[in-house]
Amino acid sequence: MSEREFEVLPEGISAETFAKAVAEFEAVLGAGNVISDEERLTPYFKTMMPVDDDLYKTSCVIQATTVEQVQAVVKICNTYEIPVWTISTGRNFGYGTAAPAKRGTVVLDLKHMNKIIAVDRDLGTALVEPGVTYQQLFDYLQENDLPFYLSCPAPSAIAGPVGNTMDRGVGYTPYGEHFMMQCGMEVVLANGEVLRTGMGGVEGNSAWQVFKWGYGPYLDGIFTQSNFGICTKMGFWLMPKPPVYKPFCVIYDNEEDIAEIVDLFRPLRLNGVIPNSVVYASTIYEAAGIISRRKYFDGEGFTPHEVIEEIREKEGLGAWNVYAALYGTKEQVEVNWNIVKATVEGHGKGRIITEEEAGGKQPFQYRADLMRGYMTMQEFGLYRWRDDRGAGGGSMWFAPVTVNKGSETLDQTRLATEILNKHGFDYAGEYIVGMRDLHHIIDVLFDKSDEEETQRAYECFDELLTEFANRGYAVYRVNNAFMDKVAGIYGETQREINRTLKRALDPKGILAPGKSGITI
Structure with a gap:
């Protein structure tokens, strides 16, 4: 068994020791559930990050089907000090996909535990x-x-x-x-x-x-x-499931209106008139779900402002597209709808569209389906935005959190657009309202097959993290390549508490080393 060859080994583990561990994995899981050939391993470390995928190669993938098997796997890993990174459905696009944070780590795939x-x-x-x-x-x-x-x-x-x-x-x-x-x-x-x-x-x-x-x-x-x-x-x-469901969209034509929009809808969310997560989606974020930008622009760098304006006009999109819904009895929905209409019409800048008026047109229908929990894949249109001929393959979600106030929203939008455009990328962003917070979701889209552009994407994302942190903004999730940096932004006290918990619960550091910047 010691002569068995592996493309990559976990750090600090000899081929002989790893072969023993793999043999024990096979004894517990069956040989068919222990994957070590490179062709089948590739999907597990092929990422959308602007880094060399070889940095995230896994030594093998193991597939468990019961909690007892997971227990056995963990015990084997403890015996041989084998690091193991756990995934489930394994499609974490934009946040690192299925790749482990450290090269050589075994991937434990739980997709077959699906009861x-x-x-x-x-x-x-x-x-x-x-x-x-x-x-x-x-x-x-x-x-x-x-x-x-x-x-x-x-x-x-x-x-x-x-x-x-x-x-x-x-x-x-x-x-x-x-x-x-x-x-x-x-x-x-x-x-x-x-x-x-x-x-x-x-x-x-x-x-x-x-x-x-x-x-x-x-x-x-x-x-x-x-x-x-x-x-x-x-x-x-x-x-x-409510008796009545009423999705709607409000379209705004001016980019600078985002501050007013956020302050306008905040009381409706806080008071429960609108009970769900309101979304404020930018032009490009919405356009990407229905077209490629080649329809209007086939040049290099970021999309010019005049092209974005043309897209709005011809595709029927706003500078900001607000999506929300009402849920409840007929009487409840009617009362709340009158409040929403009066608020929007009193402001005088937005155009309300209902599901009946949209008539199944995209992207409204996609949003309406999403707000009632229907299954959809339309957001993957973002990956066709740059080039529907297949170029691209690079994506990183930049997700800073801010308070539900218009002034900070305007500042974040301007800052993000400035940094993205500086590096040649588009602002494809939306805000998702929690209760009193806003998740600012931006997809940094780039062509990973282009070495120079990939480097720019890395520098762009690094600058986004740095400049937002300098202003007191931090992300709530991030891809593997930037986990350590984000952990540093949250401060040494939090890192030390995480280390203390890690040492107490996992003294050998076998579970997902590097996840969220946490080490022993």
Whole structure:
């Protein structure tokens, strides 16, 4: 076995030691679930980041199907001090895809752990394994006539609720703050033991998916965006399907109006008139879902302002396109709709479009589907924006968080556009309203096949992080290439607390080394 060859080895691990570990993986999982040939490994380290993919090569991929197998894998990794990076549906586009943070790390793929364990029709709770996709859960709800909406991220069909929630992703329904709607985890710790958080630690308890806190310190949060354990089950709440659903869009023609728009809609969100995550989408962000920019511009660098204005005029888009929805009984929706209309019309700058008026036209229909939890892949149109002939392949989500105030929104938009244009890239951004916060989501799109452009993209993203941090803004998620930098932005005290937890829970540092900049 010691003569077995591997393209890449984990750091500090000899070929002989790694071969022994792989043999034990095969004994537990079956040889077919241990992948080491380069062709099959490539999808696991092919990234959209502006770095050499070789930096993220995995030594092998192992596929578990039960929590007991995950426990066995962790114990093997502890014995041989093999680092292991866990993924579920493994499509984390723009945030590093499936690649581990450190070259040579074994990837533990949980996509085959895809059981929908329970859905409670009366309480609207679900318990699922990490390989369950939103599409799978959506189909399950439809097939069993269960009256619930899902809240899912934009590329919903192939994403999964466990992976998205573990990275604290967001959706577009009233349940769009996904970690807020999570309730109960099963976690395999680095020593192979299983922890059930909240009420799950009590044998036979029926409240695991309804009461988040349990007894003593609340632990679920420390397992999100961390490398302290492997989540093998997660509970969460489903939104009851309302009798009436009314999506709408408000179009604004002036880029400078973003400050007024945010302040206009904030009271409606805070007061619950609009219960879901309001979206303020820029021209390019919306256009990318329906066209390639080659339709209007085939030049180098960023899209000129006059071209963006032409796109707005001919594609029926605004400088800012506001999307929200109303949910409830006919009476509730009617009252709230009158409030929304009066607010927008009183302001005098926006044009309201309803679903009936849109008549199935894109991108309205995509947004309307998203806000009721329908499955969609349209956001991947962003990757065709630069060139629908296939050039590109590079994407990084830059996601700073700010307060729900117009003044800061205007400052962030100007700063981001200035930095992106300086490096030859477009501002393709949108704001997603939480409760009192705004997620500013920007896709830095570039051609990874072009070495010079890839270097510019790296420098651009680095400057975005630096300049935003200098003004007190920080991202809430980031791709693998910049995890250490972002961890530094959040300060040494937080890093040391994370190290302390890491040393206590994973003293050999085997779980996802480098995740979120956390080391022992």
